[in-house]
Amino acid sequence: MADRLLTVAEAGELLGTGERFVRRPIADRRIRYVKLGRPVRVPESAIAEYVEARTVEPVRRVRTRYGKAA
Secondary structure (H helix, E strand, O other), X not given: OOOOEEOHHHHHHXXXXXXXXXHHHHHOOOOOOEEOOOOXXXXXXXXXXXXXXXXXXXXXXXXXXOOOOO
C-alpha cells in the first residue's frame, strides 16, 4: 500500500479548495475513495487521476498572415 490516504481536508488543501469541493465528487462517486467506518479517505493517486481527467488542453489555432481574398 504505497498510496497515501488523504483526509477530505488534506485533499481539498492539495487541490487548493475547501472540503465541500472534495465531498461533492465523493457523494456523486466520481472519485475513488476509501471508507474506513465513518471517516472517508482519498488516495493521492485518485486526486491525480481526477485532475488529469478534467484537464482541458488548449486549442492552438493557425493564424494566417493575411485576410481572406474576395
